[in-house]
Amino acid sequence: MSRIFVPKDVAALALGADAVAAAIAEEAAKRGLAIEIVRNGSRGAFFLEPLVEVETPFGRVGYREIVADDVASLFEADFLSGGDHPTCIGKTDDFPWFAGQTRLTFARCGIVDPLSLDDYAALGGWKGLKRALALGEIGTLEEVSLSGLRGRGGAGFPTGVKWKTVAMAKADRKYVICNADEGDSGTFADRMIMEGDPFCLIEGMVICGLAVGATKGFVYSRSEYPHANATFARAIEIARAAGHLGPNIDGSGRAFELELRVGAGAYVCGEETALMESLEGKRGIVRAKPPLPAIAGLFGKPTVVNNLLSLATIPFILAEGAQAYADFGAGRSRGTMPIQIAGNVRYGGLWETAFGVTLGEIVETIGGGTATGRPVKAVQCGGPLGAYFPVSLFDTPYDYEAFTAAGGLIGHGGIVVFDDTADMAEMAHFAFEFGAIESCGKCTPCRIGAVRGREVMEKVLEGRGGAADLTLLEDLCETMKFGSLCALGGFIPYPVTSAMTHFPDDFRRAGLPAAAE
Amino acid sequence: MAAPSPWDATRAREIIDAHLELEGPALPILHALQETFGHVPREAVPMVASALNVSRAEMHGIVTFYHDFREEPAGEHVVKVCRAESCQSRGGREIGDRIAALLGLKWYETSADGRVTLEPVYCLGLCTMGPNAMVDGKPVARIDKVGAARLVEEVTR
Numbered sequence: 001m002s003r004i005f006v007p008k009d010v011a012a013l014a015l016g017a018d019a020v021a022a023a024i025a026e027e028a029a030k031r032g033l034a035i036e037i038v039r040n041g042s043r044g045a046f047f048l049e050p051l052v053e054v055e056t057p058f059g060r061v062g063y064r065e066i067v068a069d070d071v072a073s074l075f076e077a078d079f080l081s082g083g084d085h086p087t088c089i090g091k092t093d094d095f096p097w098f099a100g101q102t103r104l105t106f107a108r109c110g111i112v113d114p115l116s117l118d119d120y121a122a123l124g125g126w127k128g129l130k131r132a133l134a135l136g137e138i139g140t141l142e143e144v145s146l147s148g149l150r151g152r153g154g155a156g157f158p159t160g161v162k163w164k165t166v167a168m169a170k171a172d173r174k175y176v177i178c179n180a181d182e183g184d185s186g187t188f189a190d191r192m193i194m195e196g197d198p199f200c201l202i203e204g205m206v207i208c209g210l211a212v213g214a215t216k217g218f219v220y221s222r223s224e225y226p227h228a229n230a231t232f233a234r235a236i237e238i239a240r241a242a243g244h245l246g247p248n249i250d251g252s253g254r255a256f257e258l259e260l261r262v263g264a265g266a267y268v269c270g271e272e273t274a275l276m277e278s279l280e281g282k283r284g285i286v287r288a289k290p291p292l293p294a295i296a297g298l299f300g301k302p303t304v305v306n307n308l309l310s311l312a313t314i315p316f317i318l319a320e321g322a323q324a325y326a327d328f329g330a331g332r333s334r335g336t337m338p339i340q341i342a343g344n345v346r347y348g349g350l351w352e353t354a355f356g357v358t359l360g361e362i363v364e365t366i367g368g369g370t371a372t373g374r375p376v377k378a379v380q381c382g383g384p385l386g387a388y389f390p391v392s393l394f395d396t397p398y399d400y401e402a403f404t405a406a407g408g409l410i411g412h413g414g415i416v417v418f419d420d421t422a423d424m425a426e427m428a429h430f431a432f433e434f435g436a437i438e439s440c441g442k443c444t445p446c447r448i449g450a451v452r453g454r455e456v457m458e459k460v461l462e463g464r465g466g467a468a469d470l471t472l473l474e475d476l477c478e479t480m481k482f483g484s485l486c487a488l489g490g491f492i493p494y495p496v497t498s499a500m501t502h503f504p505d506d507f508r509r510a511g512l513p514a515a516a517e
Numbered sequence: 518m519a520a521p522s523p524w525d526a527t528r529a530r531e532i533i534d535a536h537l538e539l540e541g542p543a544l545p546i547l548h549a550l551q552e553t554f555g556h557v558p559r560e561a562v563p564m565v566a567s568a569l570n571v572s573r574a575e576m577h578g579i580v581t582f583y584h585d586f587r588e589e590p591a592g593e594h595v596v597k598v599c600r601a602e603s604c605q606s607r608g609g610r611e612i613g614d615r616i617a618a619l620l621g622l623k624w625y626e627t628s629a630d631g632r633v634t635l636e637p638v639y640c641l642g643l644c645t646m647g648p649n650a651m652v653d654g655k656p657v658a659r660i661d662k663v664g665a666a667r668l669v670e671e672v673t674r
Contacts, residue, residue, distance in 0.1 A: 011643050014656035046645040185601030188642035223585050224641055226654055264544060264583030267639060281543025281569065283582040299540065343606035348645025380602055418606045
């Protein structure tokens with residue numbers, strides 16, 4: 001029986017994948033052909049979606065940008081045997097955009113049926129957990145440390161150090177939190193894992209729980225991701241029924257429970273202490289650190305708070321060994337990063353690669369430049385609180401240290417491309433506006449600063465501003481950067497000052513005509 | 518979408534009680550109340566407060582902190598248009614303004630006939646194919662002028 005893959009990833013759904021799946025089922029029935037339609041996640045090349053694939057004896061063959069109207073002609077072309085068709089991209093694995101990647105965290109995403117335990121196990125699933133159980137706590141912690149894995153949420157803190165701190169803390173109860181509050185514009189990696197390879201995250205969290213001595217995990221996701229939440233909630237049920245979660249994990253006698261929680265539209269809850277407040281049922285207000293969450297976190301107990309991508313990378317590290325992961329990367333940035341190439345870009349999507357590729361290669365070579373065909377003006381790296389990079393910085397290698405040195409951050413791996421029609425003063429205004437909307441209100445630099453910054457930028461945009469206003473903005477940014485309690489207020493200056501530094505012309509608006517006397 | 522139920526204190530009590538076993542049940546309770554009643558009814562707030570042993574003021578503070586929780590039911594159709602950077606880089610600002618103008622609504626506003634609510638959203642995770650929107654929970658991508666008109670027609674028909 002032919003196996004046909006029609007993605008169920010929300011990006012494919014937005015482009016009509018459900019109608020395509022229905023049309024394929026209908027056409028096959030009409031022709032009396034037995035087929036199995038698998039609703040996989042996305043492989044991440046969104047410019048190919050809906051990407052329909054067919055399993056053939058020589059590998060999976062892809063058909064790009066399929067709409068329901070294409071389906072009859074696909075059958076005519078015998079696509080069930082990989083037949084040629086104008087939409088055919090040949091063997092999917094050989095398609096250059098896929099062949100050029102190093103997929104460790106996303107090895108299964110888009111390949112498997114997300115809710116099939118058989119598919120998951122067939123492609124190495126639970127191998128990491130098995131090895132972690134054999135290694136024991138100390139051995140597991142050692143592997144995570146040796147891998148060099150650093151927090152994929154943005155801060156880049158060594159994951160192994162965090163886990164060891166929680167493991168050493170004495171408490172009657174400990175927690176593991178997966179931060180899946182992926183609010184950054186230009187990012188979709190967490191969503192893709194939850195929709196496309198949810199067992200991978202579950203396995204990573206179980207390994208973490210066993211290593212640090214936590215018995216309860218929470219995944220804190222977003223209400224803006226209803227599809228991801230539905231798939232992940234179902235995955236938890238399936239994993240629990242199979243004994244991969246619960247009181248006796250895979251017969252080990254060890255317990256770990258997992259619960260999905262959905263936020264309520266507050267960007268600041270992606271900040272780990274605000275996230276914990278929210279999980280506890282309070283306003284998502286940032287806590288002062290210390291105490292570190294690893295010592296006194298959720299409900300005052302030692303808590304690992306890791307980004308989803310960090311946790312989803314753990315199964316690979318345990319299964320293949322720390323060195324296999326650390327062999328990739330550059331300098332102190334080890335392993336791979338699922339880079340999300342977004343915005344005004346020709347070939348947008350998720351591109352996982354070893355650290356060290358340059359920003360220019362990502363945007364121009366892999367991304368193919370802008371979707372509009374106009375010159376690139378700027379790229380914002382690391383979400384709404386990330387810096388705008390000009391083309392002159394395109395030789396910056398993609399790693400934590402190099403980005404810091406260039407006055408930016410890689411954040412959660414999002415890159416948003418803007419063409420030459422972008423108005424960087426407008427973008428600076430938006431950064432303040434977003435901060436004003438999303439500030440939790442606890443600290444003054446962020447709460448007041450974002451509003452005042454927005455007001456000054458309005459003046460600048462209307463041409464009422466002068467040099468003194470730009471100096472004022474610089475001063476305000478200085479205060480916010482060093483005076484804010486968390487990264488929300490502390491990082492708003494990144495988009496603002498980078499826009500001012502690299503695109504000063506956009507901030508010199510023509511003055512208003514003098515009012516008639 | 519299922520039509521919201523009218524206020525029913527017994528039903529609210531059941532919803533609250535069903536979540537009390539959870540650790541930190543406030544958000545799951547508020548989500549469930551909104552799911553049933555279409556908003557978090559004023560009458561429910563003191564009930565949740567007393568069940569969780571917090572003051573009414575504190576509970577009010579929690580409900581109002583989160584953008585998602587409504588104090589009034591939304592319109593029959595909810596249109597959430599992404600206003601974040603990725604969509605902006607693809608003309609999202611203009612498309613969002615166009616949808617608002619075609620609907621004759623301001624952001625966060627519900628039409629007088631109760632048909633449509635318009636809200637901004639900051640990222641739906643479809644960032645390579647903006648401008649994007651979510652209409653009654655369904656994703657809509659690559660919205661151009663024609664798409665904006667079609668979207669508006671579908672929710673106002």
